[in-house]
Amino acid sequence: MNRIEFAHLPTPIQHLTRLEAKLGGPKLYIKRDDLTGLSFGGNKTRKLEFVIADVLQKKADVVITEGGIQSNHVRQTAAVCAKFGLECLLILSPGQTETPPSGNLFLNELFGARVLFCDHDQREALVADELKKIQGLGKLGYVIPMGASNPIGAMAYDLAFKEMLSQDSGFDWIVLASGSGGTQAGLEYAAARSNWHGSIYGVSILFSHADMVKRIQGIMEGMQTINGETIEQMPKQLIVDERFLGAGYGVMGKLESDAIRLFAQTEGILLDPVYTGRAAGAMLQLIREGFFKSKQRVLFWHTGGTPALFCEKYRADLLA
Numbered sequence: 250m251n252r253i254e255f256a257h258l259p260t261p262i263q264h265l266t267r268l269e270a271k272l273g274g275p276k277l278y279i280k281r282d283d284l285t286g287l288s289f290g291g292n293k294t295r296k297l298e299f300v301i302a303d304v305l306q307k308k309a310d311v312v313i314t315e316g317g318i319q320s321n322h323v324r325q326t327a328a329v330c331a332k333f334g335l336e337c338l339l340i341l342s343p344g345q346t347e348t349p350p351s352g353n354l355f356l357n358e359l360f361g362a363r364v365l366f367c368d369h370d371q372r373e374a375l376v377a378d379e380l381k382k383i384q385g386l387g388k389l390g391y392v393i394p395m396g397a398s399n400p401i402g403a404m405a406y407d408l409a410f411k412e413m414l415s416q417d418s419g420f421d422w423i424v425l426a427s428g429s430g431g432t433q434a435g436l437e438y439a440a441a442r443s444n445w446h447g448s449i450y451g452v453s454i455l456f457s458h459a460d461m462v463k464r465i466q467g468i469m470e471g472m473q474t475i476n477g478e479t480i481e482q483m484p485k486q487l488i489v490d491e492r493f494l495g496a497g498y499g500v501m502g503k504l505e506s507d508a509i510r511l512f513a514q515t516e517g518i519l520l521d522p523v524y525t526g527r528a529a530g531a532m533l534q535l536i537r538e539g540f541f542k543s544k545q546r547v548l549f550w551h552t553g554g555t556p557a558l559f560c561e562k563y564r565a566d567l568l569a
């Protein structure tokens with residue numbers, strides 16, 4: 250599989266000693282994929298190492314991708330396009346820009362990407378229309394799906410899992426935010442092929458359990474096809490918790506804001522209001538419920554998202 254290396258790897262694994270002491274166990278660690286380097290980092294930077302290699306191999310001129318208004322994937326794609334001199338078109342929903350743009354939206358503009366806005370249900374049609382227009386101009390367009398969550402992008406988390414094993418293979422649990430599913434798919438794929446004894450706990454950020462499992466399995470099947478393997482090697486049961494969808498995607502509640510403040514004030518680590526704040530809030534609730542045994546070692550996989558912290562709409566609640 251082609252890959253162009255630009256992420257800052259390996260990302261560190263750190264022991265969250267103050268948080269662990271405050272909670273009274275289990276043993277808590279963090280994998281800092283918020284430090285992958287490109288434009289404030291995040292999990293998409295790893296995936297884009299593989300996807301951009303494919304873009305360049307196909308000699309595309311324009312990259313088109315889509316996401317929510319404060320998408321971290323979109324921001325990292327805009328940065329990587331700037332880095333490789335590719336035109337970048339971003340299709341965002343819902344509706345229209347903020348004035349002035351904040352967080353990821355501000356950064357997209359700074360990276361020189363062209364941005365179009367539409368309703369959620371018009372996104373796919375707009376991507377197809379714009380691709381046609383680009384082709385009409387005699388250019389080659391390349392569409393990266395939401396979250397770069399296709400089998401090519403997910404290969405990055407096969408590699409990331411192996412990176413973790415080489416740093417520390419003794420974790421009992423990995424906890425992470427699952428959005429479009431590529432990150433969990435890559436980790437599950439690698440875990441199923443290793444002799445790691447632990448389990449992966451996905452916290453769904455926007456889809457139901459059934460939808461999320463379908464997405465993850467679909468990506469894993471695609472990974473198997475790329476690697477020419479058989480379906481029997483798939484893990485039988487995926488853990489995806491749908492209890493933390495709250496008031497919806499991007500709506501920060503007490504679960505998220507409490508977790509963000511706790512990580513900031515005990516460890517000096519920033520989480521984000523949409524993904525890692527929700528996944529960390531879920532992990533804290535699981536700890537309070539006694540889900541993890543006190544001697545178990547739990548790795549919270551930080552997947553990035555920091556710029557969304559600077560989005561105006563979250564500020565007042567975070568400081569409350």
Ligand SMILES: Cc1ncc(COP(=O)(O)O)c(C=O)c1O
Pocket residue numbers: 291292320321322396398426427428429430431432433521524525552553554555
């Ligand atoms: C900060 C952050 N964490 C987690 C995710 C979820 O990753 P995935 O889409 O691979 O499930 C995303 C993107 O969707 C994200 O931006």
